[in-house]
Structures are given as C-alpha cells and as structure tokens.
Amino acid sequence: MDLILLLKALLLGVVEGLTEFLPVSSTGHLIIVGDLIGYNDETSKVFKIVIQLAAILAVCWDYRERLTRVAAGLGSDPAARRFVGLLVVGFLPAAVLGFLFHSTIKSVLFNPITVATALIVGGLIILYLEKRAYHPRIAAVDAMRWPDALKVGFAQALAMIPGTSRSGATIMGGLFFGLSRTTAAEFSFFLAIPTMLAATVYDVYKNWALLRADDLPVFAVGFVASFVTAMWAVRGFIRFVSNHTFIAFAWYRIVFGVIVLASAWTGAVSWSHG
Template sequence: MDLAQLFVALLLGIIEGLTEFLPVSSTGHLIIFGDLLGYNDEASKVFKIVIQLAAILAVCWDYRERLVHVATGVASDPAAQRFVGLLIVGFLPAAVLGVMFHSKIKALLFNPLTVATALIVGGFVILWLEKRSYHPRINAVDEMRWPDALKVGFAQALAMIPGTSRSGATIMGGLVFGLSRKTAAEFSFFLAIPTMFAATAYDLYKARDMLHASDLPVFAVGFVASFVAAMWAVKTFIRFVSNHTFIVFAWYRIVFGIIVLATWKLGLVAWSEV
C-alpha cells in the first residue's frame, strides 16, 4: 500500500464528505475525480460505497439526540411514529424505482460526460427555481404530512441520474412543495439515512466478492476523511441555507460541468465515456 493510494483515498473521502449533503452531487464528483485520478477499477466501487456510508453515519451522529428519541419512543410516542412514517413514505419512491432501474442507470450513465451534462442542467434548474417567490407553509419537519413526504420522495428519485444530486433534488423539491429552506434541508438529511443505508447495503452485497483485507488501509483513510468532512459540511450547510439561496451552488455546478466538457472536447483530458 503506497502513499499515493492513501492520498487518493484521503482526497476522495474529503470530496465525498463535503459534497454528499450539498446540492452539487457527491456521486458525480466521485465519478469525475475518480476518473481523473485513475481510481475507477473494481476496488474503487467498493471504496466509494464505504465513504458514502461514512458520510451518512456523520449525519446520524450529528442528529443522534433526535434519532435516539425517535428510536426509543417509536413504540409508544405518536410523534416518533409519525416521523418514522414520513421517512418511510419519502423513501418508497427511490426504493421502488431504484430496484427497477438502478443497474441500467449505473451501466449507462455513470461516466464523467453524463455527470457534467447533468451538473449543468441541474444548475440552470436551480437558477430557474430560485427566481420564483416562495411562501413556505411548513417551517418544521414535524409539520409535514405524508403527501409532502411522498412528493419530496419522488423528487429524490430523480437523483438516480448521476450528477443530479440527491440533496439538491430533495431540497429544491421541498421548496417547491411548500417547505422552508431549513426544513427542506433537514428533511433531506433525515431522508438520506434510510435511502443511503439501503443503497449501501445493496451495493455492498453485490460487491461482496471484491472485498479484500489488503484494501482496508485505503478504506479506513477514506472513511475517516469522509466522516469528518461530512460532519463539518452538515453543520455549515444548515447555517448557510437559513439565510441564503442556492444560486452559488447553481453557478458552481454550471462552471464545473462546462470545464469537464471543455477539457473533453479539446482533448485535454481523456474522460471515460462509458
């Protein structure tokens, strides 16, 4: 295990942690930077699953008091039962559509050029949505009803297309459906827990034959880097969205996507096309 591999693991772990809960697509960033760094073999697929797990565990830790309260009260507390029900309803669209289309999407669309295109399109969608005037009717997750959760869940399902951004789809969808910015961001984080745990378990099961003890140091470095970066990103993002729009993220997506496509078109980088 050389230092170069550990450095790549550290870098990708930080990228995953910073981008998982921002509306910029963590999967898209991992595909692009993994391709750029030449880390796109079979082992890298398992590595990306591991660091995504670290990011979601960071959210669980950050919201541990709420989650423990729900877990201990779900048998008797109506509020806890209602919260769990909202997560189940919001999770269902991605679960059903993921089982139906996950393999095909992964085979056809998981490449830097598709990601770059989705980043640009998504950036313009965010700019268009931010021009609208919003009058939120829901200012806390506990005020949501099951139709609200279902609609956000369908928005989340759009993120099966790499480069779309799970958090971006759920947050912007939440705004359209009447959630305040902070509520949309928080529900996006909570909804990520069952969604990403299910996706991680499914991917790890499929990749079980590619797990090797020799990869543990690389996985450990990436896991820790992702966990720490995600902890910082979640706290910072919640503060940011309370008082700012997502326009800065929209322009970041557009510029980043254009750079990837331009380097491909000019022959500066030999991006993978499949």
C-alpha cells in the same frame, strides 16, 4: 502500502464528505475526480460505498439526540411514529425505482460526460426555482404531512441519474412543494439515512466478491476523511441555508459542468465514457 493510493483515498474521502449533503452531486464528483486521478477500477466501487457509509454515519451522529428520541418513542409517542412514517413514505419512490433501474443506470450513465450534463441542467433548474416567488408553508419537519414527504420522495428518485444530486433534488423539490429552506435541508438529511443505507447494503451485496483485507488501510483513510468532513459540512450547510439562497451552488454546478465538457471537447482531458 502505496502512499499515492492512500492520498487518493484521502482526497476522495474529503470530496465525498464535502459534497454528499450539498446540492452539487457527491456521486458526480466522485466519478469525475476518480476518473481524473485514475482511481476508477473495480476496487474503487467498493471504496466509494465505504466512504458513502461514513457520510451517512456522520449525519446519524450529528442528529443522534433526535434519532435516539425517535427510536425510544416508537412504542408510545405518536410524533415519533409520524416522523418515521414520513421517512418511509419519502423513501419508497427511490426504493422501488432504484430496484427496477439501478443496474441499468450504473452501467449506462455513470461517466463524466453524463455527470457534467446533469450538473449543468440541475444548476439551471436551481436558478429557475430560486427566481420563483418563494412562499414557504411548512416551517418544520414535524409539520410535514405524508403527501409532502411523497412528493419530495419522487424528487429524490430523480437523483438516480448521476450528477443530479440526491440532496439537491430533495431540497429543491422541498422548496417547490412549500418547505422552508431549513426544513427542506433537514428532511433531506433525514431521508438520506434510509435511502443511502439501503443503497449501501445493496451495493455491498452486489460487490461482495471485490472485498479484500489488503484494502483495509485505504478504506480506513477514506472512511475517516469522509466522516469528519461530512460532519463539518452538514453543520455549515444548515447555518448557510438559514440566511442564503442556493444560487451559489447553481453557478458552481454550471461552471464545473462546463469545464468538464469543454475539457472533453478540446481533448484536454481524456474522460472515460462508460
């Protein structure tokens, strides 16, 4: 087995786990880092699906008590059915728009230059939203209503543009529509489960022919790295947002995006453009 390939898998697994649930765009980071280390071939498409699945399962594990309680209460507990209803409503915009435009977006926009631009624009939007007067009216996910979930769902759909960040769009959308910081972050995590599972199943179906048994060790390394890192990142992020704004993430996005664009403009890095 190629040790360099295993190290690339480890690096990308850590990148996915660290960035999937932070407002910095995991897809954007995977595109940029994958391009930088030369792991952007056809096999890498399936690999990125696998490590994304690991990050989803990490959230499921972290919130297993809540999810188990909801699953057990679907037949008798109105609160459990209401919670699932919120996720369904929030999931619908991304599901419909993703079905219509997924292939076009992947073929046209999945490149480092688009990602860098979206990172900068998203960072500026976060700075703008953080400068607004902040008056949260919803302090818990259970206090949300279906119009709140739908609005956040439409915000999430913006993340089909790579570099936007699914978690960033849902969290900042949540803040804009009146959710507290912790509520916005937690609903973003929960909404990620159906959204990312659906995207994963669809991507596996589309790329089934690329699956090979020889790639199993590489996929396993990336999967474990992503799972462990994502679980750590989710716990740390919840602690962070309970006492801090998202301004640090905004500046990180802007600086990172500017570095990528500057490296392309100066020719320091020969980024792919499609």
